[in-house]
Amino acid sequence: MLVEPGSPTATPRPTAVPDLVEEAPRRRRGRPNVLSREQVIDAATAIANEDGLDRLSFRALGVRLGVAPMTVHRTIGGLDDLHAELVRRTVDEFTATFVWPDEWHAVVRVFARTFRDLMRTHPLVLESHSRRGALVSTESDAVVAKVVGALCDAGLPEVEAMYTFFVVYDFVVGHTSVQIGRGDDDTGRPERHTLVGQILGEHSYDARFDLGLDVLIAGIESRVARTA
Amino acid sequence: MLVEPGSPTATPRPTAVPDLVEEAPRRRRGRPNVLSREQVIDAATAIANEDGLDRLSFRALGVRLGVAPMTVHRTIGGLDDLHAELVRRTVDEFTATFVWPDEWHAVVRVFARTFRDLMRTHPLVLESHSRRGALVSTESDAVVAKVVGALCDAGLPEVEAMYTFFVVYDFVVGHTSVQIGRGDDDTGRPERHTLVGQILGEHSYDARFDLGLDVLIAGIESRVARTA
């Protein structure tokens, strides 16, 4: 069985304790901060959605927030932190949308499909997998736990279940990465003169993904059968 | 055989040729080109290897080649073309290194391992999968043909063999992408407080990759058995 590492609540906890130091860690008197991290992430999400991810910059954030670019820079900490925070928010929203079935086959499929959709609609999440290891936000642990748990119930030892989760994870990352890399205009028609073009003529990423999942599940099945 | 469009010497060339038009396709008289595409790719490869990929720029190329940045820019066509050419060269070298076994299991493993090594040592190749669809150079067709052929011999219909190739391909891209994204300093030790950290403690990307391959091959095997 899997142990939840900490409190599963997402809220920062009100801390109803009497009157000693409040929860705000490192802020004194003077002028209050004109900008919160939340506001920056809100604006960044808006820019990424409206103008595209490559229009997102501290200068653009400054314009949108009516503040000097350096203010947002210092508020958030740097470009890497901005991206990390953006990914974290998206992943957190994503983990809330799951509706888990019972059977382990279905659990794996739901995970793979939902995860694929997440990355296709949020390119930054995809990119974060090749720029820093992602899906490490503590909230996503619930997703990992569900899939790994299902594989354990199917009969795999815990460590093998964890690695098996990674196989599915790696496949989905790779598949989506290749599809996105082809650009939005790509309709799945490979170059005629290549071998792929000759064999396939036309090429559906959905079919490719589904077959990939089938192969993976067949593979897991045979390993489950062997360890049973 | 490939025809060299111009002299490979770095000097501006005295043009000792009589007076008719040579084999050069679209170049008239005037001053001969001071730069060939080959020279640009050579310099770009050197910079990428010595200083890292993010030090590669037209300005840096200009310094190294003793020429104005805009000259190399025009010679190669633009940033995308520079990257594409760089990937093409690396992939071409890669396709020459294969030693193919007989059994289809072994063919799949050799492909996956060699492809993984290629992307780990040449980050631009990996990146090109998320920036444009890669491995489309005609030379790489030989590799695709070998793997697909082996799967056909195993009993899969040609179209399914092609899609099955993609499953392996997607997995390798994803796995490598995630590993590289963790950075060179990453020793495979996941964060303690996450579920992954609790289950695995330490985490070997090699083991993860090998298990992934095992699952994929088991999956292919069961599909082969079904269609046989």
Place this chain on the structure above:
DNA sequence: ACCTGAACACCGTTCAAGT
């Protein structure tokens, strides 16, 4: 304490001018 303008060290690309 917090905010900010200017500066630094970079980018890719356009384009008109030089030879």
Place this chain on the structure above:
DNA sequence: ACCTGAACACCGTTCAAGT
């Protein structure tokens, strides 16, 4: 015909100065 300097429109980040 080919090469190039200057300019354009951007970057992230540092830092000293302002309030």
